[in-house]
Amino acid sequence: MNTAPLSLPRLLAYGTPGLPLAMLGLPLYVFLPAYYANNLGLGLAAVGLALMLARIWDVVLDPLIGFAADWVPAPHRRKKMMVAGLVPFLIALHVLLQPPADAGLGTLYVAAFLGFAGWSLVTLPYQSLGAEADPTPLGRARLASAREGLGLVGVLCAAALPILFPQNPAAVLQAVFYAVLILLPLSTLLLLWTVPEPIIRRQPPALTTLWPMLRTAPALRRLLAAVFLNNLANGIPAVLFVLYVEHFLQAPGALGWLLLLYFGSGILALPAWVWLARRLGSQRAWGLSIGLAGLSFAVVPALGSGQLAAFTVICLLSGLSLGADLALPAALQGDLATADDSAAQTERVGLYYGVFGLVSKLALAAATGLAFGLLSLAGYTADSSQTAALAWIYGATPVLFKLVAGWLVWRQPWIHPAHRSLPGDRPHASRPSAVDG
Secondary structure, eight states: OOOOOOOHHHHHHHHTTHHHHHHTHHIIIIIHHHIIIIISOOOHHHHHHHHHHHHHTHHHHHHHHHHHHHHSOSSSHHHHHHHHHHHHHHHHHHHHHSOOTTOOHHHHHHHHHHHHHHHHHHHHHHHHHHHHSSOSHHHHHHHHHHHHHHHHHHHHHHHHHHHHSTTOHHHHHHHHHHHHHHHHHHHHHHHHHHSOOOOOOOBOOOGGGHHHHHHTOHHHHHHHHHHHHHHHHHHHHHHHHHHIIIIISOOGGGHHHHHHHHHHHHHHHHHHHHHHHHHHOHHHHHHHHHHHHHHHHTTGGGOOTTOHHHHHHHHHHHHTTHHHHHHHHHHHHHHHHHHHHHHHTBOOHHHHHHHHHHHHHHHHHHHHHHHHHHHHHTTOOTTOSOOHHHHHHHHTHHHHHHHHHHHHHHHSOOSOGGGSOOTTOOOOTTOOOGGGO
16 A cells, blocks of 8 residues: 555545535534424424434434445445435435424424435545544544645634624524535535545455454453543533533623634644644643643633623634644544554444444534533523533533543553654554554
8 A cells, every 4th residue: 555645635535525524514503493492483302302312312323324434345335325315315305404383393303304305425434434544643643634624724714604694593504505515516526536545455354343353352442432422512512512601601792703713723823732742742732732622621610691702712722723623532442443454454444433433423412402402401491591500511520521531541541652743653464453552
């Protein structure tokens, strides 16, 4: 296999589909739940439950899709899977982001289920290609950074929409849909034409190896636990952000600017996290980013109603860790997957990313259900004047999960030193497996 690093144009071409895919993050986790709950009158707890149930199917679908991505014959198996998922994904998005005025929980549930399944059909082979296009730890970190960096640009574009369409969530969802409808097919064509996909001649795994793989790989289990807890900590403030800014801070006009500040700081800090990963390894660099996010967000429960200036500073500081949260776990996943492949002489990259995908989505689904469920138990409603419960659930619960995730990342050994993202590191056949723990 050619081990020359990919050129900058090819890195950018690989990362380009990450931009429209990431534009969906804000609508699906920030704007869409509040829109269905408030504008369509479905209720906070009911919407949270419907979205959580729709995501539970990922427990089955993501490993199956990852397995299929390893099983599809070469050449271009990752690219074939991405193309196969495009059409059903875009159709489901049309219903989910542009619902009829009389849409009920059934429409939300079915459209969310089909949309999440289509998203997996596109993103899992896309991420798997990023683990193989450059077979070195540093190369995987560069590819993940290109994908997530351009993804942050997409999120930044989505964050600007509330400024263009103030107090109009339906227009925001519609604009995101048309942007994805145009950009995702075009960027996928650019990737198909530009980015090489190595032909890897290993035997695909049997789906029955999933449970033994989890049972015998302590490094994989630790990484999965850290990813779940960290995404859970990120998901709770994401789904409650609109409610917190509008009802607690009483600053609905600041939604767009706060989001731009948060994601903009994440983009600017991403090169620094890649540099730090080259010096300390991806594991340590990610641990530092989790600590920074936890420390900066720990101040949130102490804020009073209307303290917008202090919250702006918190958005800036916590946003600095965003790029690391997106790029470095993906690089670590690729390190584990390819090391396991070399040791077992099987092809499991797709299956690994399927498992990581379902864990990430379960965390976000659990965040939606937990956040809205806790609000419902506290007696909070959208028109309630009692916002103390909202402030504590939004600000305190993520810090608890960040503490545990940070301990797992910083203290637990996952990656053999030879697999950390170090400059100039090239693959070597005699390396031990990263799953040795």
